[in-house]
Amino acid sequence: MCVCVCVCVQSGPASLPAEDISTNSNGPKQDSLFDDDPEDLFAEATEEVSLDSPERDVLLSDGPSPAITPITPPCSLITPHIDMFTHCSFDETSMSLFRSQDFSVKRRFSDFLGLHSKLASKYLHIGYIVPPAPEKSIVGMTKVKVGKEDQSSNEFVEKRRSALERYLMRTVKHPTLLKDPDVLQFLESSELPRAVSTQALSSAGILRMVNKAAEAVNKMTIKMNESDAWFEEKQQHFDNLDLQLRKLHASVESLVCHRRELSVNTALFAKSAAMLGNSEDHTALSRALSQLAEVEEKIDQLHQDQANADFYCFSELLGDYVRLITAVKGVFDHRMKTWQKWQDGQILLQKKREAEAKLQFNNKPEKLQQAKDEMRELEGKVQQGERDFELISKTIRKEVSRFEKERVKDFKTIIIKYLESLVQTQQKQKVKNIIIIIFSISY
Amino acid sequence: LYKLMEEGPLCTFQMRSVSVDLNHDASLLIDIPDALCERDKVKFTVHTKTTLSSFQKPDFSVPRQHEDFIWLHDTLVETEDYAGLIIPPVPPKPDFESPREKMHKLGEGEATMTKEEYTKMKQELEAEYLAVFKKTVQVHEVFLQRLSSHPILSKDRNFQIFLEYDQDLTVRRKNAKEMFGGFFKNMVKSADEVLISGIKEVDDFFEQEKTFLLDYYSKIKDSTAKAEKMTRSHKNIADDYIHISATLNTLSADDSTANKKHCGGYYMSSFVFLQKVEGRVASDQELKLTELLRYYMRDIQAAKDLLYRRARALVDYENSNKALDKARLKSRDIPQAEEHQKQCLQKFDKLSESGKKELTSFKGRRVVAFRKNLIEMAELEIKHAKVSSPIQPRDFYTLIHVYNM
Numbered sequence: 001m002c003v004c005v006c007v008c009v010q011s012g013p014a015s016l017p018a019e020d021i022s023t024n025s026n027g028p029k030q031d032s033l034f035d036d037d038p039e040d041l042f043a044e045a046t047e048e049v050s051l052d053s054p055e056r057d058v059l060l061s062d063g064p065s066p067a068i069t070p071i072t073p074p075c076s077l078i079t080p081h082i083d084m085f086t087h088c089s090f091d092e093t094s095m096s097l098f099r100s101q102d103f104s105v106k107r108r109f110s111d112f113l114g115l116h117s118k119l120a121s122k123y124l125h126i127g128y129i130v131p132p133a134p135e136k137s138i139v140g141m142t143k144v145k146v147g148k149e150d151q152s153s154n155e156f157v158e159k160r161r162s163a164l165e166r167y168l169m170r171t172v173k174h175p176t177l178l179k180d181p182d183v184l185q186f187l188e189s190s191e192l193p194r195a196v197s198t199q200a201l202s203s204a205g206i207l208r209m210v211n212k213a214a215e216a217v218n219k220m221t222i223k224m225n226e227s228d229a230w231f232e233e234k235q236q237h238f239d240n241l242d243l244q245l246r247k248l249h250a251s252v253e254s255l256v257c258h259r260r261e262l263s264v265n266t267a268l269f270a271k272s273a274a275m276l277g278n279s280e281d282h283t284a285l286s287r288a289l290s291q292l293a294e295v296e297e298k299i300d301q302l303h304q305d306q307a308n309a310d311f312y313c314f315s316e317l318l319g320d321y322v323r324l325i326t327a328v329k330g331v332f333d334h335r336m337k338t339w340q341k342w343q344d345g346q347i348l349l350q351k352k353r354e355a356e357a358k359l360q361f362n363n364k365p366e367k368l369q370q371a372k373d374e375m376r377e378l379e380g381k382v383q384q385g386e387r388d389f390e391l392i393s394k395t396i397r398k399e400v401s402r403f404e405k406e407r408v409k410d411f412k413t414i415i416i417k418y419l420e421s422l423v424q425t426q427q428k429q430k431v432k433n434i435i436i437i438i439f440s441i442s443y
Numbered sequence: 444l445y446k447l448m449e450e451g452p453l454c455t456f457q458m459r460s461v462s463v464d465l466n467h468d469a470s471l472l473i474d475i476p477d478a479l480c481e482r483d484k485v486k487f488t489v490h491t492k493t494t495l496s497s498f499q500k501p502d503f504s505v506p507r508q509h510e511d512f513i514w515l516h517d518t519l520v521e522t523e524d525y526a527g528l529i530i531p532p533v534p535p536k537p538d539f540e541s542p543r544e545k546m547h548k549l550g551e552g553e554a555t556m557t558k559e560e561y562t563k564m565k566q567e568l569e570a571e572y573l574a575v576f577k578k579t580v581q582v583h584e585v586f587l588q589r590l591s592s593h594p595i596l597s598k599d600r601n602f603q604i605f606l607e608y609d610q611d612l613t614v615r616r617k618n619a620k621e622m623f624g625g626f627f628k629n630m631v632k633s634a635d636e637v638l639i640s641g642i643k644e645v646d647d648f649f650e651q652e653k654t655f656l657l658d659y660y661s662k663i664k665d666s667t668a669k670a671e672k673m674t675r676s677h678k679n680i681a682d683d684y685i686h687i688s689a690t691l692n693t694l695s696a697d698d699s700t701a702n703k704k705h706c707g708g709y710y711m712s713s714f715v716f717l718q719k720v721e722g723r724v725a726s727d728q729e730l731k732l733t734e735l736l737r738y739y740m741r742d743i744q745a746a747k748d749l750l751y752r753r754a755r756a757l758v759d760y761e762n763s764n765k766a767l768d769k770a771r772l773k774s775r776d777i778p779q780a781e782e783h784q785k786q787c788l789q790k791f792d793k794l795s796e797s798g799k800k801e802l803t804s805f806k807g808r809r810v811v812a813f814r815k816n817l818i819e820m821a822e823l824e825i826k827h828a829k830v831s832s833p834i835q836p837r838d839f840y841t842l843i844h845v846y847n848m
Contacts, residue, residue: 241694248690255683262676269669276662281655282810288817415691 105190112164118182119171124327125334126388127395129403130177131170132323134163162312166320173406228393234400235332242325249318256310263303270296302428309421317414321407328403335392342385349378470494471591473606475584476504480576484508485537487583491606497598498607509536511605511612512583518601519590526752526790527797528596529805531589532741537579542572560689567682578734585738646795652802653750660743667736674733731820739809746805753794760787 116133123130172178172187226232270293277289356371472492479486490504516533519525546568553561587606590596605612644650763784770780 244690244694248687248694251683251686251690255680255687258676258679258683262673262680265669265672265676269666269673272662272666272669276659276666279655279659279662282806285810285813288814292817 103188105188107186109160109164111186112167115171115182115186116167119177119180122180122182123177124330125337127331127335127392127399128174128176129324129328129331129399131167131174132320132327133167134160135323159312159316162316163320166317170320230397231332231335231393238325238328238332242322242329245318245322245325249315249322252310252315252318256307256315259303259307259310263300263307266296266300266303270294270300302425306421306425309418309425313418313421314414317410321410324403324407328400331396331399335389335396338385338389338392342382342389345378345382345385349375349382352378471597473584473587473591475580475587478576478580480539483539485576485579487580489587489606497603500607503607503609505606505609507605507612509534509583512586514612515601515605516586519596519599520748522599525596525599526756527749527794527801528593529742529745529749529801530596531586531593532738532745534579534582534586535741537575539572539575542568542575545571556686557689557693559692560685563685563689564682567685571678582738648799649750649753649795656743656747656750660740660747663736663740663743667733667740670733670736731816731823735813735816739812742805742809746802749798749801753791753798756787756791756794760784760791763787 113133116130119130171183177183272293273289273296274293277286277293280286280289352371352375356368356375359368359371470493474490475487476490477488485508487507487509488504489507491498492502494501512534516530519530546565549561549564549568556564590599590602596602644653763780763786767777767780767784770777
């Protein structure tokens with residue numbers, strides 16, 4: 001494979017891993033456009049783990065007894081190592097599930113994807129909203145490319161780190177997922193089996209893509225008799241939410257873009273004003289213009305910082321939620337599929353009954369016995385199908401209410417934080433403007 | 444949508460965007476109290492108050508179009524007698540292209556927006572349109588006022604006609620075009636840089652001025668362009684806030700949670716406020732900074748034109764010397780050649796003398812204007828800073844407290 005080096009990240013052994021860029025198991029269809037992104041291939045390559053960072057010793061837990069321990073979800077902190085993508089989780093928890101209170105492990109980006117695919121295969125089809133992992137190729141990358149190359153690669157690393165941290169936090173906040181052995185292994189064990197799982201991922205990933213397409217076709221033909229108004233309402237609600245969030249995300253991305261432009265234009269103007277000041281032969285005016293240029297330069301820095309806040313605080317989170325909503329809708333789809341399976345079972349059972357009746361009529365005892373056996377088996381299956389359906393419906397209800405609560409809380413936090421940052425920027429800008437006043441009056 | 448564009452409002456304008464130092468001699472006062480926009484054309488009402496006997500009435504108004512201003516400027520430029528003066532730059536053509544294009548796009552995208560969003564965007568565009576309108580009136584007014592403050596130009600016959608003639612000037616304009624051809628001006632423009640920098644300068648003053656003006660012009664042109672881009676970015680951000688606030692509003696309306704609803708309204712109004720601030724920053728910056736740079740860029744071009752004319756006169760003089768030498772050699776037509784040479788020298792001297800005066804006073808004017816504009820810009824910033832933002836930190840804590848209850 002040929003690698004086009006856009007991301008300027010130095011790394012030691014840049015051997016490309018055997019695993020290719022497989023598809024994501026989540027997220028909107030834009031993924032497929034970027035699956036062949038060579039940039040990301042390279043990023044993958046830089047994730048070779050160096051084994052020099054020490055690992056904390058696993059302490060034998062002297063925490064409180066299991067029965068009484070209140071479950072506080074662990075907080076993960078992910079910090080990338082300078083050249084490499086090393087993830088350290090510091091988990092502080094009083095949960096007895098973990099062997100120690102504070103520990104860290106190294107993980108690669110593909111490990112996260114592997115974790116997600118495992119969880120998805122285990123939980124999605126029974127109605128749990130599994131948080132989607134960050135996308136392999138980052139759409140915003142091109143928009144981030146303003147300025148020097150190392151700057152953009154730093155931003156890339158930071159963006160990815162932040163995305164992975166959010167992903168992990170969401171996963172461990174889920175009470176069921178937290179108890180999953182794969183999650184525990186991910187958080188705790190020093191080495192995770194690498195090549196195998198992700199290689200399997202690639203073929204499974206392709207399979208999944210095919211399935212998704214088939215699903216889309218199926219959905220059009222499944223006409224579920226929705227007896228439950230709650231589900232109907234929620235479906236509508238999530239459809240609307242999806243629409244609005246995408247729109248909001250697009251607007252915020254546009255905002256980020258424009259603010260970055262503003263920063264660039266302000267910097268250019270500052271330089272131009274400085275040159276104008278140099279050219280000016282009236283000394284006082286020249287000085288004033290130079291000072292104007294300086295102030296504008298500082299303001300440019302402000303704009304840049306604000307743009308970053310826009311991006312990380314607001315835009316990325318919205319992107320997460322757009323993907324989350326897709327996951328939610330996927331869960332609803334699974335419910336429909338479960339229902340379909342149940343219905344199909346019932347139809348088949350009906351057919352078998354008719355067949356049995358016919359056999360009885362025609363008096364064919366051997367075939368009759370066989371038919372009866374088959375029917376009994378089928379009845380069991382149908383009952384199971386009904387149970388499955390009820391279970392998934394119940395699970396979804398619980399999941400959705402938890403999800404919505406989280407979402408509202410999240411949004412509130414995001415927006416407050418964002419507005420606070422805007423206010424701060426405005427305050428700083430006011431100070432700058434007062435400086436302009438002082439110099440202009442003085443000349 | 445296009446209604447506003449077609450029948451513009453009548454406005455009176457108090458604040459001038461660019462401070463131009465003018466001699467407010469009460470003997471001739473000119474202003475443009477109102478203007479009408481019809482389709483693409485703007486009709487200015489030029490109002491004159493005068494104590495001079497050269498005018499028929501002491502107080503009168505005439506309607507004028509942009510093309511009339513161009514005609515007036517061109518006749519002044521072509522007048523030999525004024526070759527040694529800096530002719531105030533012609534006001535630029537009223538350009539409603541930008542808001543018009545945006546209106547069009549807005550109309551196309553109407554379906555994708557909520558009613559509120561659409562209304563707000565439309566309001567923004569109407570404000571932009573109004574700003575363009577105001578600017579164009581001001582810049583035309585300033586042009587006339589600079590003429591009226593100039594001791595020589597104010598007495599120009601064509602200027603008087605422009606102010607007074609109560610019929611349509613179209614006929615006169617056509618005649619003028621035929622007389623001067625129009626292409627003379629274009630020829631001038633393309634040649635001036637080369638000519639100005641090419642001649643050997645004997646006079647220190649002009650040598651310095653030439654170097655300074657050529658350099659300064661390119662710098663200020665660059666600064667103007669960059670300032671315009673900066674302003675544009677501010678406006679884009681303001682527009683983004685409109686969209687964001689509208690979507691947040693929809694989101695909170697859809698949400699059944701009571702808390703979120705309340706929250707959403709607050710957030711929306713915060714973003715609306717931000718949008719207003721951002722928009723205001725953009726327009727103030729435009730007025731004070733960008734317009735200033737733009738105006739003086741044109742003014743410096745006018746000064747350069749003066750240098751050019753003087754350079755041409757010098758070339759003519761040098762050529763006439765050569766012609767005289769040739770005539771002396773051939774012993775033919777000597778008196779004509781001598782006469783021609785004398786005239787050229789006279790013209791050149793006259794240009795140099797008046798040019799020096801003009802350029803010196805121009806420099807003073809420019810410095811004063813810059814200072815005044817920068818101060819006014821800063822004063823506007825102070826005014827904004829004083830406006831208390833609804834997003835005070837204490838509001839946040841109140842909000843959080845309410846939700847935690």
